[in-house]
Amino acid sequence: MPPVESFPLKYLGAEEVKQLDTRIRLQYMIDAAMFFLRAGLFTALCVLAAAGLISDLGLQWPLAVLNELAGGAQLVRYDHLPPEENEECTYQPIADALGPLAAAMPLRSALMQARIAQGFTADLSQREPLRMIRDPYAAYSAVAVDNTNNEVVLTDENLFNIWVYDRNAKTAPNASTEPKRLIGGLNTKIEFQCGLYIDPANGDIYAVNNDTIDTLVIFSRKAVGDVAPDRELHTPHGTFGIAVDESAKELFLTVQHDNAIVVFNKLARGTASPLRVLQGDRTGLADPHGMVLDTRNNLLFVTNHGSTHQVRPSSPGTRRREEIAGWPLTRDDAVPGSGQILPPSITVYPKDAAGDAAPVRTIQGPKTQMDWPTAIAIDPERNEIFVANDGGNSVLVFPAAASGDVAPLRVLKGPKTLISNPTGVYLDQPHHELWVASFGNHTAAVYDPMANGDAAPIRVIRSAPPDQAVPGLGNPHPLAYDSKREQILVPN
Amino acid sequence: MAHPQIAVFASSAKGGARPVRKIEGQGSLLGRTMHGIAYDPIHDEFTVPQQFGQAILTYRGAANGEERPIRIIQGPHTQLDAPEHLDVDPVHNEIFVPTRHGTILVFPRDGQGDVAPIRVLGGPETLLGSDEPLAVDAVHNLLISGGRLGRGQARLLIFNRADSGNTKPKAVVGGPRSGLNAFGGPFAVYPAKEEIIVSVRGTGPNADMSSDEAYVGVWSINDNGDVPPKYTIGGPKGVLRMPRGIALDAKNKNMLVSDKRLNAVLTFHFPEIF
Numbered sequence: 001m002p003p004v005e006s007f008p009l010k011y012l013g014a015e016e017v018k019q020l021d022t023r024i025r026l027q028y029m030i031d032a033a034m035f036f037l038r039a040g041l042f043t044a045l046c047v048l049a050a051a052g053l054i055s056d057l058g059l060q061w062p063l064a065v066l067n068e069l070a071g072g073a074q075l076v077r078y079d080h081l082p083p084e085e086n087e088e089c090t091y092q093p094i095a096d097a098l099g100p101l102a103a104a105m106p107l108r109s110a111l112m113q114a115r116i117a118q119g120f121t122a123d124l125s126q127r128e129p130l131r132m133i134r135d136p137y138a139a140y141s142a143v144a145v146d147n148t149n150n151e152v153v154l155t156d157e158n159l160f161n162i163w164v165y166d167r168n169a170k171t172a173p174n175a176s177t178e179p180k181r182l183i184g185g186l187n188t189k190i191e192f193q194c195g196l197y198i199d200p201a202n203g204d205i206y207a208v209n210n211d212t213i214d215t216l217v218i219f220s221r222k223a224v225g226d227v228a229p230d231r232e233l234h235t236p237h238g239t240f241g242i243a244v245d246e247s248a249k250e251l252f253l254t255v256q257h258d259n260a261i262v263v264f265n266k267l268a269r270g271t272a273s274p275l276r277v278l279q280g281d282r283t284g285l286a287d288p289h290g291m292v293l294d295t296r297n298n299l300l301f302v303t304n305h306g307s308t309h310q311v312r313p314s315s316p317g318t319r320r321r322e323e324i325a326g327w328p329l330t331r332d333d334a335v336p337g338s339g340q341i342l343p344p345s346i347t348v349y350p351k352d353a354a355g356d357a358a359p360v361r362t363i364q365g366p367k368t369q370m371d372w373p374t375a376i377a378i379d380p381e382r383n384e385i386f387v388a389n390d391g392g393n394s395v396l397v398f399p400a401a402a403s404g405d406v407a408p409l410r411v412l413k414g415p416k417t418l419i420s421n422p423t424g425v426y427l428d429q430p431h432h433e434l435w436v437a438s439f440g441n442h443t444a445a446v447y448d449p450m451a452n453g454d455a456a457p458i459r460v461i462r463s464a465p466p467d468q469a470v471p472g473l474g475n476p477h478p479l480a481y482d483s484k485r486e487q488i489l490v491p492n
Numbered sequence: 493m494a495h496p497q498i499a500v501f502a503s504s505a506k507g508g509a510r511p512v513r514k515i516e517g518q519g520s521l522l523g524r525t526m527h528g529i530a531y532d533p534i535h536d537e538f539t540v541p542q543q544f545g546q547a548i549l550t551y552r553g554a555a556n557g558e559e560r561p562i563r564i565i566q567g568p569h570t571q572l573d574a575p576e577h578l579d580v581d582p583v584h585n586e587i588f589v590p591t592r593h594g595t596i597l598v599f600p601r602d603g604q605g606d607v608a609p610i611r612v613l614g615g616p617e618t619l620l621g622s623d624e625p626l627a628v629d630a631v632h633n634l635l636i637s638g639g640r641l642g643r644g645q646a647r648l649l650i651f652n653r654a655d656s657g658n659t660k661p662k663a664v665v666g667g668p669r670s671g672l673n674a675f676g677g678p679f680a681v682y683p684a685k686e687e688i689i690v691s692v693r694g695t696g697p698n699a700d701m702s703s704d705e706a707y708v709g710v711w712s713i714n715d716n717g718d719v720p721p722k723y724t725i726g727g728p729k730g731v732l733r734m735p736r737g738i739a740l741d742a743k744n745k746n747m748l749v750s751d752k753r754l755n756a757v758l759t760f761h762f763p764e765i766f
Contacts, residue, residue: 479748491499
């Protein structure tokens with residue numbers, strides 16, 4: 001059951017409304033059953049009363065029940081009350097008049113009273129908005145497959161759910177795909193989960209929050225609805241990608257804001273410190289996003305959008321945030337004026353790289369066609385890497401051994417592919433399938449890993465009927481109004 | 493957030509509307525953590541910070557797709573550390589950018605490349621915090637900045653627009669009666685009515701994500717001290733959950749507010765504030 005927060009129904013998403021509708025139908029069925037039960041009891045007691053059996057036996061409770069079933073206390077007459085002494089119309093602040101209700105809304109009533117004291121009496125706080133731009137459907141971000149349980153898992157950065165589908169789920173031509181279950185709601189701490197890992201041993205779901213909660217949440221595969229995570233790990237601000245080295249039991253996270261990679265014990269929780277950190281001028285990390293481990297060759301591949309700056313330890317007492325021991329240097333340690341906006345890249349490191357280690361090689365340059373490369377996956381059999389190329393609306397395939405300004409081996413792109421702002425990519429090796437999550441069109445699609453060009457997917461999962469418009473909002477923060485064109489500017 | 497962009501919607505857009513245009517992609521030079529955007533109606537430009545690359549990017553008003561900025565302020569002389577918020581004064585041709593270390597840098601609006609700020613406001617007397625939102629009232633020559641005395645103790649600091657150095661604010665709004673808990677995001681000024689319009693985060697166990705105590709409050713540029721808002725919009729106990737940025741459509745007397753938890757942009761018709 002998806003979470004339904006306490007805002008009006010019209011602000012809920014389509015799936016939320018659907019689930020809420022199910023709840024309401026259930027409640028109707030219960031109410032109907034109770035009605036017939038009460039009606040039957042009422043009829044039986046009426047028959048007994050009419051036959052005089054109840055009075056004859058001297059029983060009072062059946063009459064009380066009869067009265068209750070008939071609706072309880074009933075008005076038989078009314079009288080005017082005498083006027084109280086000194087009665088007059090007096091001004092009473094609305095907050096006082098609300099009584100217990102006001103106590104339930106302390107801030108609102110406090111502000112109201114403060115305003116009244118200032119001479120303002122209008123409370124306009126409950127005025128409804130004229131309109132709202134809000135996508136009612138899930139916007140998929142990251143994707144991973146649970147091969148043990150034959151499920152595919154998707155994060156959703158619009159309605160803030162983790163969606164679990166059957167891996168072979170069928171989608172009707174004009175419909176959305178039916179999920180097996182959802183995890184979402186305030187207790188889950190799920191919001192902008194941009195990285196995803198499924199534990200192959202037990203199906204545990206690791207979902208990385210980007211920059212609103214600073215918490216990696218871990219759920220068992222049995223988690224459903226608005227449940228607390230089974231485990232949480234406090235993380236540096238701005239984590240994005242995740243990779244796990246199962247042999248070493250190590251968990252890797254990229255940190256966008258700090259141009260760093262932090263490595264934790266896989267089972268770390270709470271405020272555990274990282275085992276090691278990769279950060280520094282020589283690393284080439286520049287707004288790192290996705291990450292994948294090549295366990296055969298003990299390498300770590302990282303995609304970078306290209307923005308970077310230098311960091312140096314700042315003076316004690318000048319930090320904005322409390323940091324955990326061993327965390328990377330943060331924006332508080334940024335060297336002013338050292339920023340650069342470089343071309344995108346894939347940087348490759350030894351798996352155990354730490355400190356200010358340089359990459360062993362870098363894929364970068366105009367031939368690569370990289371444009372905001374985001375998630376990355378590897379096919380260790382064919383020794384190829386797959387890159388979700390967000391800005392290019394494509395998936396790029398390179399040899400894992402590529403270096404420098406190289407053209408991709410294959411480019412999956414075009415209207416038939418249904419790829420639009422792809423932010424998630426996953427290679428399902430056992431089934432030889434490539435999954436791509438598109439933030440730009442409510443779609444996750446499956447391809448042959450050898451697909452090239454404008455190839456149609458083998459099958460799709462959709463959160464919305466096809467061709468629904470996509471606002472593409474994701475953590476909208478500032479706004480501007482273009483008064484010349486009468487348009488609203490909304491950065492993510 | 494997986495996908496950076498600036499989406500542009502028609503003012504009448506609602507529901508799952510498609511943007512009329514989007515600025516996105518490598519060529520745009522955009523990055524994440526754009527917590528400020530300013531549209532300049534005089535020069536038909538808009539300006540955003542680029543935090544990770546320590547830059548200020550200005551685009552033509554009709555920019556679309558993977559379009560490069562027309563000007564970039566970036567380099568060692570800028571003193572930019574992690575620009576997150578900003579505002580543009582199109583009348584006096586200045587860009588105001590707070591830093592993470594309690595200063596506000598002021599650049600020429602048409603600055604290009606590695607330019608030094610033309611003045612810097614900062615020091616203990618200013619009460620400036622770390623990279624707080626700000627807004628400029630070009631009519632009354634005021635600079636209004638966020639300040640923070642501690643957690644849950646947000647303050648509006650009102651300076652003269654041209655103040656520099658270690659200058660005290662001319663007024664400070666905040667305190668327990670004010671309802672100013674923490675800023676939700678960048679605020680707006682409406683000089684014609686001498687108003688400051690501020691998104692205020694709520695409190696409660698999940699306040700980092702959502703709170704029904706959140707609201708947008710309207711204060712006056714003439715306020716000083718522990719003054720409550722003249723109006724609250726969208727709450728407390730209203731529709732807002734985590735209000736962020738605010739923009740004003742004065743022609744239609746609408747206030748626009750973004751909300752992180754709703755992942756939405758809401759338009760309130762609010763003639764009272766115009």
